Amino acid sequence: MTVTNIRNDKGENLVGILNKKDTNQLILIVHGEQGHKDCLYQVALAEKLPFSTFRFDLHGNGDSEGKPGYSHIAQDTEDIHAIAQHFESLGYEIYAIIGHGRGSLSGLKYATSCDKPLSHYVNIAAPYLDGKPAKKSEIAFKPDFFDWKVYQKGKLVTVKMRQEEVDVYNSWDSSHVIRMPKTTCVLTVHGLNDETVPTYHAASYANAISNHTLKLLPEADHTFTNQHEQLIDTIVSHFEQHTNDAYQKALNMGQHVSVTIPRWIDIPGVKNFRDIGGWPLKDGSGYIRERTVFRCGHLVDITEQGIQTLRRLNVIAAFDFRSDPEIERQGVMPDITGLTRYPSAMFTQADYSPAALATRWKGYFEGATGFPKVYAVILEKGAPQYRKIFIHLIENHSISSTKSIIVHCTAGKDRTGLFGMLLLGLCGVDDEIIANEYALSNLGYWEPNHELEKKAEMLNVTVDDMRMVMSAPYLAMKETIRQVKEKYGSIEGYVRDECKLTQEQVKKVKELMIVPIRFEERQLFRPKI
Structure with a gap:
């Protein structure tokens, strides 16, 4: 190991x-707030x-020169550029950046602005900032300033x-991460226990970046206390997978690979809006x-x-699984030219009797x-509505068409998730992938605590009970x-027997939903999921 000093554009030594x-x-490793080059993992x-x-x-920070600043994200990005240029001049390839927390904000900016795209970027617990000033700072202010902790010279x-x-x-x-090179x-x-940067920030990055993998560590907090080994293994495994995958080898040989x-x-x-394809x-x-x-x-x-986004996606139909009581409470979607809403309720008014509701919610x-007890009822009652969607796809879409449809319920996880299971399973997607696709709703749908508390009080249950109900x-x-x-x-057996498809x-x-891959291209076309 060699201690190296590199000057940034302000003439300050970065150590x-x-x-x-x-x-x-x-690989450049960028520390987070109150961090330094040897901190944490x-x-x-x-x-x-x-x-x-x-x-x-x-x-x-640490042993580097200069004055720290709470808002110095852009300046930190310039530090990374200076370091990258230094090592590139010595013949190194900047292969990846690993950034933690606010340090990752600068690392991500570098990744979307550098001349040569990085092969990899590892984003650890970074906040996703929307550019809007906070209504109320969570930091305790004194009259003209607040105290901010920075690690300098060993303390x-x-x-x-x-x-x-x-x-x-x-x-x-x-x-800006939407411009991340593909x-x-x-x-x-x-970490799912991160109270500094809640998990929905990670979901925002997953939404915005096209070539993205999200890993959630159940027991980890913002600094991955007692989880350093798991974090390191996750990162190392990521690089090993991409090094060993056939598609990465194809990239190294200069061959075309789908992204x-x-x-x-x-x-x-x-x-909870997402594409069921891919x-x-x-x-x-x-x-x-x-x-x-x-x-x-x-x-x-x-x-x-x-x-406007739905128009760009050429959505022509929305199949609404909600029942009348839900629609009375929530309302209906606005009229959209060129898009037809198909009422596709699975439950009748009788299914919303106190006794019927109690049975379903108990599950x-x-x-x-x-x-699964609740889902068995949905599959029993919902088959005619699921059939309607399959028939619509057959009659209104083709492999050369750009038209698309939406299937939805209230949260987009139960009735909608079961249709996703049927479509993916019918086409031959692995059960593991289907279950994980369904579980993505844990990232895409949430309700604020005050809404959960209101529902819990109405049903005479705990807030944790309501969180379970809202989960996938x-x-x-x-x-x-x-x-x-x-x-x-088989899943196809259900589609034939209950949805009455021939x-x-x-x-x-x-034929419509499967994009075939020629045998000789299969190992080069897509990364493993």
């Missing part, structure tokens, strides 16, 4: 440690990575910062056609901007083992699939 391995592929991570690494102190010191610094920080806009594989790692387009799409006013078939013979079927929560609150309260447990979908296969022999109609759905 870091070069850990040279038997490769000129270099960084030393152990540098040792375990098979690449050369350079971990360093940003200006004004935490107090630096006085003014409100203007906070305003500049909050004005940072993370939406050849840059981005991994976001976030996955964004699954999550931001539709203002709509929660998933590979279990046998490797193809993948699900993208930009044909979307799933989401209700469209009642969609904004004009959201409507949800039982958790992952109880959800992976195990619940796995068990539902098992039960469907046990009863019907063999020819099933064939047409598959």
